Amino acid sequence: MTRALGIGIIGCGNISATYFKLAPLFRGLEVRACADVNPAAAKARAREFGVKPQTADALLDNPDIDMVINLTVPDAHFAVTKAGLEAGKHVYSEKPLALTIEQGLELRAIAGRVGRRVGCAPDTFLGGAHQRARALIDEGAIGTVTSGTAHVMSHGMEHWHPNPDFFFLPGGGPMFDLGPYYIADLINLIGPVKRVAALTSSATPTRAILTEGPRQGEAIPVRTPTNIHALLLFHSGATITLSSSWDVWAHRHGPIELYGTEGSLFVPDPNWFGGTVEIAGRDGVIAEASPWDHPFGVPNDHRPNGDFANYRTAGLADMAQAILQGRDARCALDRALHGVDVMRAVLRSGETGEFVDMITICERPAPLDPDEARALLIQR
Numbered sequence: 001m002t003r004a005l006g007i008g009i010i011g012c013g014n015i016s017a018t019y020f021k022l023a024p025l026f027r028g029l030e031v032r033a034c035a036d037v038n039p040a041a042a043k044a045r046a047r048e049f050g051v052k053p054q055t056a057d058a059l060l061d062n063p064d065i066d067m068v069i070n071l072t073v074p075d076a077h078f079a080v081t082k083a084g085l086e087a088g089k090h091v092y093s094e095k096p097l098a099l100t101i102e103q104g105l106e107l108r109a110i111a112g113r114v115g116r117r118v119g120c121a122p123d124t125f126l127g128g129a130h131q132r133a134r135a136l137i138d139e140g141a142i143g144t145v146t147s148g149t150a151h152v153m154s155h156g157m158e159h160w161h162p163n164p165d166f167f168f169l170p171g172g173g174p175m176f177d178l179g180p181y182y183i184a185d186l187i188n189l190i191g192p193v194k195r196v197a198a199l200t201s202s203a204t205p206t207r208a209i210l211t212e213g214p215r216q217g218e219a220i221p222v223r224t225p226t227n228i229h230a231l232l233l234f235h236s237g238a239t240i241t242l243s244s245s246w247d248v249w250a251h252r253h254g255p256i257e258l259y260g261t262e263g264s265l266f267v268p269d270p271n272w273f274g275g276t277v278e279i280a281g282r283d284g285v286i287a288e289a290s291p292w293d294h295p296f297g298v299p300n301d302h303r304p305n306g307d308f309a310n311y312r313t314a315g316l317a318d319m320a321q322a323i324l325q326g327r328d329a330r331c332a333l334d335r336a337l338h339g340v341d342v343m344r345a346v347l348r349s350g351e352t353g354e355f356v357d358m359i360t361i362c363e364r365p366a367p368l369d370p371d372e373a374r375a376l377l378i379q380r
């Protein structure tokens with residue numbers, strides 16, 4: 001790599017701190033400016049991390065910015081990414097890429113016309129655990145994957161977020177907020193989806209904010225399903241049950257289980273990069289998969305409930321290198337667009353009671369082995 005790409009962040013909310021803190025771990029990235037609809041938020045982040053605060057328009061006009069990170073709320077993702085492309089910048093967006101397949105297709109057309117790249121989170125499937133699972137599948141360790149389950153269930157976001165309103169509006173809910181992690185990992189592991197069916201509901205029409213603060217106890221409306229049970233048919237022939245709910249107080253389901261002709265694979269939470277991968281053969285004995293030295297599986301995020309591997313911005317770093325090397329990025333637009341297609345189809349099936357076919361298709365991303373992951377890091 002001959003140079004670093006100048007990065008500008010638009011959206012200085014909670015998630016922006018993660019990008020500011022983790023971007024310096026990776027080659028080819030230099031965060032130079034930030035902007036927010038609330039100028040005070042941009043100034044606060046700029047002071048905290050030593051970058052230049054700007055308005056969004058000024059950041060898009062800044063010749064030192066090669067790539068924009070779009071960290072706005074979901075219903076602004078399309079407009080901000082479109083503006084970035086039209087300003088001649090590459091754009092990497094937080095999930096979801098857009099709220100409709102039509103918006104995603106428009107972004108793809110604009111990117112092609114202006115000769116710029118679009119990437120999109122999540123990048124957690126690049127983690128050591130998920131790449132270990134990918135390698136085991138590619139090696140044929142469980143034979144052909146025929147079926148499986150994926151579960152992401154809790155009692156919602158109002159327990160910890162001081163302003164959780166957008167989580168319960170269109171573009172939020174457990175499907176659009178947490179579903180991207182699971183769908184991206186399933187695409188990584190077994191490929192694109194062909195057809196879906198779903199049942200959707202919501203337990204209550206409103207939620208009460210439980211987080212301590214000035215809004216504690218305030219009721220907020222629920223305008224998107226909070227309980228989704230879907231069946232995904234993949235082009236490979238595999239069928240996966242996906243349950244995503246914020247109406248569950250407790251459960252014992254594993255995050256992802258894949259069942260093959262020669263055994264079963266147990267994959268940890270795709271909201272994180274690490275965790276324990278387990279495998280069973282025809283004897284049915286479940287054991288931890290043999291480890292490998294993948295840098296994105298090493299815990300680096302120490303929290304009261306445990307130590308986690310958190311390398312968010314790995315997808316951004318891979319995209320930066322892909323731009324400079326002229327290759328496909330692992331978190332490229334087509335895979336994010338396919339994820340949006342899957343999520344919209346699931347919600348549409350819940351509304352209509354009918355099976356829904358995908359409009360898009362994508363390739364599995366290239367695997368990221370330990371040496372390739374180390375090459376993304378400044379310190380190997």
